[in-house]
Amino acid sequence: MFATMIRPLLKNRKFIIGISIFLLFLMLGVLGPIFYRVDPTEMTWDYEQPPSKSHPLGTDTYGRDILAQLLYGIRASLYIGFLAAIISLIIGTLVGSLSAVKRGIVDDTLMAITNIVLTTPSILIAILIASYLRIRSMEIVAIILGLFQWPWFARAIRAQLMSVMSREYVYLSIMAGYSDLKLVIEDLLPTIATYAFMSFVLFINGGIMGEAGLSLIGLGPTRGISLGLMLQWAVLMEAVRRGLWWWFVPPGIAIVALTASLLVISTTMDEVFNPRLREE
Amino acid sequence: MGTGSQTLTGSENKMTLKPMFKFLAKRFIFLLITYIVATTIVFILPRAIPGNPLAQILSNLSRIAQANPEAIRAVEKALMKEFNVDKPIFVQYSNFIVKALSGDLGTSITYYPRKVIDLIVPVIPWTLLLLLPATLVAWILGNTLGAIAAYRRNSWIDKGVLTSSLIVSQIPYYWLGMIFIFLFGVRLGWLPVQGAYSQGTIPSLSWNFFIDAFKHYLMPFASIVISAMGGWAIGMRVMVVYELGSDYALFSEYLGMKDKRIFKYAFRNSLLPQITGLALSLGGVLGGALITEIVFNYPGTGFLLFKSLTTLDYPMIQGIFVILIASIYLANFIVDFLYALIDPRIRLGQGE
Numbered sequence A: 001m002f003a004t005m006i007r008p009l010l011k012n013r014k015f016i017i018g019i020s021i022f023l024l025f026l027m028l029g030v031l032g033p034i035f036y037r038v039d040p041t042e043m044t045w046d047y048e049q050p051p052s053k054s055h056p057l058g059t060d061t062y063g064r065d066i067l068a069q070l071l072y073g074i075r076a077s078l079y080i081g082f083l084a085a086i087i088s089l090i091i092g093t094l095v096g097s098l099s100a101v102k103r104g105i106v107d108d109t110l111m112a113i114t115n116i117v118l119t120t121p122s123i124l125i126a127i128l129i130a131s132y133l134r135i136r137s138m139e140i141v142a143i144i145l146g147l148f149q150w151p152w153f154a155r156a157i158r159a160q161l162m163s164v165m166s167r168e169y170v171y172l173s174i175m176a177g178y179s180d181l182k183l184v185i186e187d188l189l190p191t192i193a194t195y196a197f198m199s200f201v202l203f204i205n206g207g208i209m210g211e212a213g214l215s216l217i218g219l220g221p222t223r224g225i226s227l228g229l230m231l232q233w234a235v236l237m238e239a240v241r242r243g244l245w246w247w248f249v250p251p252g253i254a255i256v257a258l259t260a261s262l263l264v265i266s267t268t269m270d271e272v273f274n275p276r277l278r279e280e
Numbered sequence B: 001m002g003t004g005s006q007t008l009t010g011s012e013n014k015m016t017l018k019p020m021f022k023f024l025a026k027r028f029i030f031l032l033i034t035y036i037v038a039t040t041i042v043f044i045l046p047r048a049i050p051g052n053p054l055a056q057i058l059s060n061l062s063r064i065a066q067a068n069p070e071a072i073r074a075v076e077k078a079l080m081k082e083f084n085v086d087k088p089i090f091v092q093y094s095n096f097i098v099k100a101l102s103g104d105l106g107t108s109i110t111y112y113p114r115k116v117i118d119l120i121v122p123v124i125p126w127t128l129l130l131l132l133p134a135t136l137v138a139w140i141l142g143n144t145l146g147a148i149a150a151y152r153r154n155s156w157i158d159k160g161v162l163t164s165s166l167i168v169s170q171i172p173y174y175w176l177g178m179i180f181i182f183l184f185g186v187r188l189g190w191l192p193v194q195g196a197y198s199q200g201t202i203p204s205l206s207w208n209f210f211i212d213a214f215k216h217y218l219m220p221f222a223s224i225v226i227s228a229m230g231g232w233a234i235g236m237r238v239m240v241v242y243e244l245g246s247d248y249a250l251f252s253e254y255l256g257m258k259d260k261r262i263f264k265y266a267f268r269n270s271l272l273p274q275i276t277g278l279a280l281s282l283g284g285v286l287g288g289a290l291i292t293e294i295v296f297n298y299p300g301t302g303f304l305l306f307k308s309l310t311t312l313d314y315p316m317i318q319g320i321f322v323i324l325i326a327s328i329y330l331a332n333f334i335v336d337f338l339y340a341l342i343d344p345r346i347r348l349g350q351g352e
Helices: A002-011 A013-035 A067-102 A104-119 A123-133 A138-146 A151-165 A168-175 A182-215 A227-234 A243-271 B010-014 B018-050 B053-067 B070-083 B091-099 B118-153 B155-170 B173-187 B207-244 B246-254 B258-297 B301-310 B314-342
Strands: none
Touching: A002 A013, A013 A067, A013 A243, A067 A104, A067 A138, A067 A151, A067 A182, A067 A227, A067 A243, A104 A151, A104 B018, A123 A182, A123 B258, A123 B301, A138 B070, A138 B091, A151 A182, A168 B070, A182 A227, A182 B173, A182 B258, A182 B301, A227 A243, A227 B173, A243 B155, A243 B173, B018 B053, B018 B091, B018 B314, B053 B314, B118 B155, B118 B207, B118 B258, B118 B301, B118 B314, B155 B207, B155 B314, B173 B207, B173 B258, B207 B258, B246 B258, B258 B301, B258 B314, B301 B314
């Protein structure tokens, strides 16, 4: 089954481009700091230097190396994105499948909550929560972001499961006396696996974007370096209006490259697995 | 999905308005409940988070107040009274809701003794003037582009629109804003690099002020429009492609209907989900616009929020959120209203 899923994807040029860019940045984040051994927090007297041989991407106001910051920033942003995505995926799957399987009052309550969270301006609530926390670790930022992006996924999962559950093989399993849990794991989850994976990819995207937004408003992680924090420092130090392009351009490019490649991965998967969108 | 075609007999026509009001009333009640939930979160958060930031501020203030001046003591007294810290939580909550509904959002700490509401009201027009036109223009342009791409599927237009939208939609508004400031403001010197009008000028209704404000407006406006457009284009393209592949479109094609006409139907049916999407995206758009204001030092709500976040002016932060969330729900309701007007299934009471 795995091979039949992967093969058509590998034939899709857009998918290859998307996944290559993503893997490149993943490598930069994971392996970059190991090969480029410069301390991103070390202050030097070479402050606000444009790119040169000793500092390939220049330095900031405190003489810290931008390339080192960028590599650590990619790592942190990916970490936050993944963590937020896992949280959203778990909540969404639980809510969606419980709703679909239990129906009745459980369904009504869960869907009411889902709709409320869906309509609540999540980034605002995230800003509000973050503003009350004096110390914010990367994990806390990820949790805050993960708590709000699951509703559309839960609704889609519920709708998909509902349609699957009216199929005959599910009836047979129910008649055979499967427990709810066994039913979900054996019959239902496999049908939503690709959709869940595509959503997971988009959740990572949302986590990276959310971190950047929170950080820019001054509510990012209080320790460490992320892509959002780099942008925030650049804004605080007026890097943009003083023309220090090497400071604020690289983190932005990294954010766009990461999120755009994730979006391409998800949309091409949609095209490949969704017969109505397939290119003839 | 239904086809949306029904026969209008006389009796049905008379009943036209009733289902629509029912739909709107339902939506209104839902949004009201959601708003109450949201304001409850705004209320509970400072009191529930470990270390209780509110109590911290108060105790800090009272510590300084012991050593010192009337002014700080006055702030402390006012805050104590406003937050009713000594009263039971339920009394605090009902007070908060009643006051919020009557427009009393408390007193700012940083700008004591000015009222929060008096500080927020003057900055709201700037945010609205930036956000509303930018969002609408992006929505219209994006949907048009997306529909054209779907109509000319697999042509170079489609590929161009899709590829550029995929990238552009992922550029955060504020980063595009930074690039614009650097390119057009700093390097080329065409446009002013910050603010909503030149320093030293006083907002007035003169022609000169208008031109000045317009120059300051262009870059933040363009950065929101351009990066918001991509998402709409992608969504619309998928939607139209879906519609064109659906039974009614295929049937019309077999009947020999002109492509353009089928496309028109598909376009109209695809617009409905995009309108819902507009309502759902408002929160995110607002969040992005607030940060864009910070980057541009644009004197709107986002800039005020940023300032109060750095000074931890909690009454102000709470006040801004109560107003922002309320305005998002209001906008949601307006979108629902438009939706009800446009969708015949709701107008005639056949939806859900």
